[in-house]
Amino acid sequence: MLVLSRRVGESIVIPDCRVEIVVHEITAGMVRLGFKAPNDVDIYREEIWKDMCFQDWNQRRPNDGAED
Numbered sequence: 135m136l137v138l139s140r141r142v143g144e145s146i147v148i149p150d151c152r153v154e155i156v157v158h159e160i161t162a163g164m165v166r167l168g169f170k171a172p173n174d175v176d177i178y179r180e181e182i183w184k185d186m187c188f189q190d191w192n193q194r195r196p197n198d199g200a201e202d
Contacts, residue, residue, distance in 0.1 A: 140157045141157065142157050142158065142159060142160060143156070143157065144156075144157055145157070151171070151175060152171055152172050152175055153169060153170070153171045153175060153177070154169070154170040154171070155167055155168070155169055155170075156168040156169075156170065
């Protein structure tokens with residue numbers, strides 16, 4: 135894991151993903167981030183992404199272990 139310090143207005147760039155992450159605000163225990171990316175690049179909060187992966191996994195697994 136890469137851990138960086140940034141100030142408000144500073145950003146981090148992930149070139150291969152064409153994503154820029156900008157620090158918008160830092161308040162008591164909370165950081166507000168902005169994400170700049172092309173329209174074809176999807177960005178999700180972690181909990182949403184995990185839920186989507188879990189739903190996809192459930193749809194792909196066999197039903198009740200019964201064979202066709």
